[in-house]
Amino acid sequence: MPTDTALLSIARAQAVLAGGCDSPVRSCWGVGGPMFVQGRAEGAYAYDEAGKRYIDYVMAYGPLLFGHTHPALTTGLDGIAKNGFVWGTTHPEEVRLAERIREHLPSMERMRFVSTGTEAVMSAIRVARAHTRRTLVLKFAGNYHGHSDFALLDAGASAHTSDAQASGIPEGVMRDVAVARYNDLDSVDALLAGRERELAAIIVEPVVGNMGYVTPVDGFLRGLRERADASGAVLIFDEIITWLRLGLGGAQASAGVVPDMTTIGKIMGGGVPIAAFGGRAAVMRVLAPEGGTFTGGTHGGNPFSVGMAHRVLDLLETHPEYYAQMRALATRLADGIRGIFADRGLPYAVVQHESIVDFKFRAGPPTRDYDDARRADKQAYAGYYHAMLARGIVLPPSQNEVMFVSTAHSQADIDATLAAIAQSLPA
Numbered sequence: 001m002p003t004d005t006a007l008l009s010i011a012r013a014q015a016v017l018a019g020g021c022d023s024p025v026r027s028c029w030g031v032g033g034p035m036f037v038q039g040r041a042e043g044a045y046a047y048d049e050a051g052k053r054y055i056d057y058v059m060a061y062g063p064l065l066f067g068h069t070h071p072a073l074t075t076g077l078d079g080i081a082k083n084g085f086v087w088g089t090t091h092p093e094e095v096r097l098a099e100r101i102r103e104h105l106p107s108m109e110r111m112r113f114v115s116t117g118t119e120a121v122m123s124a125i126r127v128a129r130a131h132t133r134r135t136l137v138l139k140f141a142g143n144y145h146g147h148s149d150f151a152l153l154d155a156g157a158s159a160h161t162s163d164a165q166a167s168g169i170p171e172g173v174m175r176d177v178a179v180a181r182y183n184d185l186d187s188v189d190a191l192l193a194g195r196e197r198e199l200a201a202i203i204v205e206p207v208v209g210n211m212g213y214v215t216p217v218d219g220f221l222r223g224l225r226e227r228a229d230a231s232g233a234v235l236i237f238d239e240i241i242t243w244l245r246l247g248l249g250g251a252q253a254s255a256g257v258v259p260d261m262t263t264i265g266k267i268m269g270g271g272v273p274i275a276a277f278g279g280r281a282a283v284m285r286v287l288a289p290e291g292g293t294f295t296g297g298t299h300g301g302n303p304f305s306v307g308m309a310h311r312v313l314d315l316l317e318t319h320p321e322y323y324a325q326m327r328a329l330a331t332r333l334a335d336g337i338r339g340i341f342a343d344r345g346l347p348y349a350v351v352q353h354e355s356i357v358d359f360k361f362r363a364g365p366p367t368r369d370y371d372d373a374r375r376a377d378k379q380a381y382a383g384y385y386h387a388m389l390a391r392g393i394v395l396p397p398s399q400n401e402v403m404f405v406s407t408a409h410s411q412a413d414i415d416a417t418l419a420a421i422a423q424s425l426p427a
Contacts, residue, residue, distance in 0.1 A: 101264070122148040
């Protein structure tokens, strides 16, 4: 049960913040509430206002590879801030950051920095439409691409957009978006039949982290590449979650499929507001001042966020062992959960890739598409979430999200989590 202090904080938030929060998932509506109110964070831990410590697997929904408050990211910030937070001019460090990103993601021949993943995707779609002079965008149910109008149709994460008009999405937007089933090329072909020459872009999470964890089946991403080529459309990989979380080469490196455009996000800045979109030089050339397509913003490439991104890349490039460390912890967690399920006779599939771990309260194989994800038992997850919270473990308050492990987590944290899971699962 929340403390009196937490209840007071919730009431205060509801009196001044729309819905009591700045992002709906934080309200904990996906698990029946009440909202978890956090006081501070450090390492692998979140603390409530009363100072109680919780092992944190939300990790700000993915970007905290090194946990909270890693010294390499929080020490000496005056050195980054002393020359200003935002200038409104181009500077050498943003150019150097772009060069470093291109070394790891060669598909991003040209790029532009923005502040959020939503901006990055919105901008990439505009560029694709300008490049092709077409309007239709194909996306996939259960993928999450931010909260611009087109992106919310049948979106994953905690968007819950079941009624587009009630969500403020115009009918014109709905006409220009087709929503296919993930991992189903037949679904793609059926939606595009007769509309191939209207198609501006196919946008996809190459590995999904927003309807639980879902990997592409063999041939799916390559099939999208072939269909984009055949129709003259732009293939966009949304790597807001996957770049850096799955390695310096992102999901596209492991998949061996090269997109025309890529979007990346706040993980590159250790969580500070920075994102980017980019792709083939021929595609990006439509942007002003070379072309007639506008995207821009005062905070794009601001020196503070760029400085933080350099620190993140410095850590990852000088400590390649961090990936093995996180992978080992995630494997320990996933194997432990599988053991608990086997002992209880529970028919749930546990999935793990690098530092991501997930399972759903749904019998059968791992999730393949959004239809599978929606069949999971929400009430069972809600009960599990609250039982784990009572035992000192913070999980995402939505079954569409996943567990993220960081370098700050320890084997002791993993073992404590497994003990809590064993105690929290329903009989």
